[in-house]
Structure formats: C-alpha cells, structure tokens
Amino acid sequence: MKIESIALREVRMRLKSPFETSFGTVQDRRIVLVEVVVDGTSGWGEVTAGETPAYNAETTDTAWHVLSDFIVPRLVGKSIFTSSEVPALLNQIRGHEMAKSGVENALWDAEAQLSGLPLYKHLGGTTEEIACGVSLGIRENPATLVKRVEEELRSGYQRIKLKIKPGKDYEFVAAVRKEFPKIRLSVDANSAYTLDDATHLKSLDEFDLLMMEQPLSWDDIHAHSKLQAQIKTAICLDECIYNTRHALTAIELKSCRIINIKLGRVSGHTEARLMQNACREHGVPVWCGGMLESGIGRAHNIAMSSLPGFSLPGDVSASQRYWSEDIIEPAVEVTATGTIQVPKTPGLGYAVKRELVERLTVRRNIFSRGRVAS
Numbered sequence: 001m002k003i004e005s006i007a008l009r010e011v012r013m014r015l016k017s018p019f020e021t022s023f024g025t026v027q028d029r030r031i032v033l034v035e036v037v038v039d040g041t042s043g044w045g046e047v048t049a050g051e052t053p054a055y056n057a058e059t060t061d062t063a064w065h066v067l068s069d070f071i072v073p074r075l076v077g078k079s080i081f082t083s084s085e086v087p088a089l090l091n092q093i094r095g096h097e098m099a100k101s102g103v104e105n106a107l108w109d110a111e112a113q114l115s116g117l118p119l120y121k122h123l124g125g126t127t128e129e130i131a132c133g134v135s136l137g138i139r140e141n142p143a144t145l146v147k148r149v150e151e152e153l154r155s156g157y158q159r160i161k162l163k164i165k166p167g168k169d170y171e172f173v174a175a176v177r178k179e180f181p182k183i184r185l186s187v188d189a190n191s192a193y194t195l196d197d198a199t200h201l202k203s204l205d206e207f208d209l210l211m212m213e214q215p216l217s218w219d220d221i222h223a224h225s226k227l228q229a230q231i232k233t234a235i236c237l238d239e240c241i242y243n244t245r246h247a248l249t250a251i252e253l254k255s256c257r258i259i260n261i262k263l264g265r266v267s268g269h270t271e272a273r274l275m276q277n278a279c280r281e282h283g284v285p286v287w288c289g290g291m292l293e294s295g296i297g298r299a300h301n302i303a304m305s306s307l308p309g310f311s312l313p314g315d316v317s318a319s320q321r322y323w324s325e326d327i328i329e330p331a332v333e334v335t336a337t338g339t340i341q342v343p344k345t346p347g348l349g350y351a352v353k354r355e356l357v358e359r360l361t362v363r364r365n366i367f368s369r370g371r372v373a374s
C-alpha cells in the first residue's frame with residue numbers, strides 16, 4: 001500500500017444541543033478529519049480530540065500541529081503492507097494518541113476497501129448488529145433529566161449513562177432509578193472526585209448501577225484500585241487507559257472491572273483490537289466510548305464495536321442525536337430495539353458527503369511525499 005497523500009481538514013460542526021460534563025460544556029465542535037489516498041483509494045479518519053485539554057491533554061490544535069509537523073511527514077510517500085504497521089512507524093512520537101488515530105484509522109478504511117471487505121470484517125469483527133446506549137449530559141435538575149431518559153428509552157436505547165459531578169450526582173441518579181427501577185444504568189464522573197469522596201461515592205451503591213466510569217483522577221490507576229476495594233459498584237476506566245499495558249495494569253491492580261475503549265484515546269484500531277482481546281482473555285468486558293464524533297468517527301466506532309470483546313452496549317448512538325445534518329450518508333440510525341446494523345459494503349460502509357465537508361471546512365493542509373501541496 002503506497003500512501004500517496006494525506007489531507008487534513010478542520011471542520012466546524014454545531015451540536016444540536018450543548019453537552020455538559022464535569023469538565024465543561026461544548027456545543028461548537030472543531031473536528032480534524034483525515035483523508036488518505038492509498039493506491040488511488042481514499043480512506044477517512046477522525047481525530048477525536050476536544051477543543052480544550054479538559055478530557056485529556058490533546059486538543060484540536062495540538063492534533064493539527066503534531067499531525068502536520070511530525071505524524072504525516074513520517075507516513076506520506078511510504079509503502080506499507082498493512083495499517084497495523086503504523087504504531088511502530090510513529091513510535092518516536094510520545095503520546096498524541098488521538099492525532100495518531102485519525103491517520104491510522106483512515107488507512108484502515110482504505111485498506112479494507114482495497115481488500116474488498118467491510119471494515120468490521122477486515123478488523124476481525126464477529127457481529128453484524130451492535131448494542132447501543134446513550135450518554136446524557138448534566139442537567140439543570142433531576143426532573144428534566146428523568147424526562148430525557150424517558151425519551152431515550154422510548155427510542156430503544158439499551159443502557160443509559162448519566163454524567164455526574166459533585167453536587168449533581170446522588171439526587172439525579174436517585175430520581176432516574178426511582179422512575180426506572182429495572183433499566184441498565186451507569187454514571188460517568190470524568191475524574192471529578194478524589195479518594196476523600198469514597199464514602200459519598202459508596203452511597204451510589206444502592207442504585208444497582210452497571211458501572212461507575214472514571215470517578216477519580218484522569219491519570220491515577222492506583223487510586224481507583226483503592227476505591228474499587230471500598231465500593232460494590234463496578235468501576236469502569238476511561239481516561240486512565242491509553243494502551244494495553246495500562247489495561248493490564250488496571251486489571252492486575254483490580255482498579256476496575258470494566259473498560260471503556262475509545263479509538264482515539266488508544267491511538268487507533270491496531271491498539272484497540274489488542275486491548276479488547278487482552279481484556280477478553282482476562283474476563284473483563286469492554287464497550288465502545290464516544291467523543292461526540294461526526295459520522296466518520298462514528299462509523300469507525302461501529303466497526304470496532306463488532307469485535308468479540310465488546311460485550312456491553314456502547315456510547316454509539318444515532319447521528320440525529322448530535323447533528324441536524326451528518327457528514328456521512330446514510331446517517332447512522334438506531335433500530336427500535338436499540339441496535340445499529342453494521343454496514344456490509346467495503347470500508348467504512350458510509351459515504352462521505354464531500355460537498356458538505358467542503359462547506360464546513362475552515363482550514364486544510366494537503367501533503368504528498370512530505371510536502372504541503374496546497
């Protein structure tokens with residue numbers, strides 16, 4: 001596979017409604033899209049970094065910089081046999097997993113097309129229908145949250161995740177649990193608590209939650225093992241886990257009983273596949289996390305979710321929950337039973353709406369053989 005060119009585009013996309021987490025609120029997304037051309041075939045990837053370094057260290061602008069100055073020059077013009085060689089080629093660049101993932105995943109899309117296979121099959125996926133949940137941002141009060149939950153359940157979603165933060169936790173979860181005693185319910189704190197809050201977090205045990213996601217510091221696997229020993233609810237790690245070594249450390253330390261895999265956070269499909277396999281060998285369920293992606297990142301999430309380790313519903317939901325018009329066609333749709341049918345045409349299985357992408361683009365850089373072409 002000859003990597004003929006790599007194009008970076010930044011698109012601006014406005015979410016239908018603001019999304020609030022413990023670290024802030026976002027509505028206007030600045031998304032870096034990556035288009036590679038390999039042996040004449042174009043493949044697409046998305047960088048899932050946020051606009052600010054509040055979830056992890058990366059941002060739209062750090063990704064643009066590291067891609068333009070370090071990642072793309074190492075890849076453009078090269079010939080590779082398979083996209084799983086990419087992590088080794090980028091080994092000298094520390095961190096910047098989301099930037100790396102944008103290119104690696106675009107190469108996987110191209111490679112699957114060149115092999116005439118849907119991406120999910122090319123990756124080794126084993127299911128053609130994936131289970132979906134939703135992640136609900138923090139609300140003004142418990143009553144409005146309960147109303148949102150009801151709407152999502154009516155659409156068929158199989159698991160509801162509530163974002164929480166200090167002062168917006170116990171009563172919100174209690175209200176939802178009271179109204180819906182049987183649903184699969186979880187919470188995500190995005191690192192908003194410390195070990196001093198252990199007793200308070202333990203009070204959530206009474207709600208029979210499927211999991212509590214990343215309650216403590218974004219970089220502290222050890223603290224989570226101390227918390228997990230004190231609470232009944234299964235901890236799920238998100239922010240702490242960038243690679244399979246981290247996952248194995250967390251499993252050995254009993255820091256969590258579930259792991260959220262995000263393609264961007266773990267640097268792409270190669271590492272994601274290794275991680276879900278390692279977790280499966282240790283009996284640790286994984287699920288696919290979301291980063292408010294456009295259709296391109298969403299399509300990659302769908303393909304990844306078909307791998308055998310993904311045994312819990314992910315945060316992969318319909319395009320129309322996020323965007324009035326998505327940049328792929330067809331848009332991602334969810335069935336009445338809360339599933340997504342994995343597309344079976346070669347590559348991502350969704351077409352990129354090039355004209356719309358053009359209209360949304362605010363800057364671009366096209367590299368061929370290491371030089372900026374335009």
Ligand code: OSB
Pocket residue numbers: 021055134135188190238289290291292293315
């Ligand atoms: O922690 O899972 C998270 C969104 C932005 C940053 C972090 C997270 C999230 C979500 C949204 O929970 C998931 C989605 O619907 O894409």
Ligand code: MG
Pocket residue numbers: 188190213214238239260289
């Ligand atoms: Mg999370």
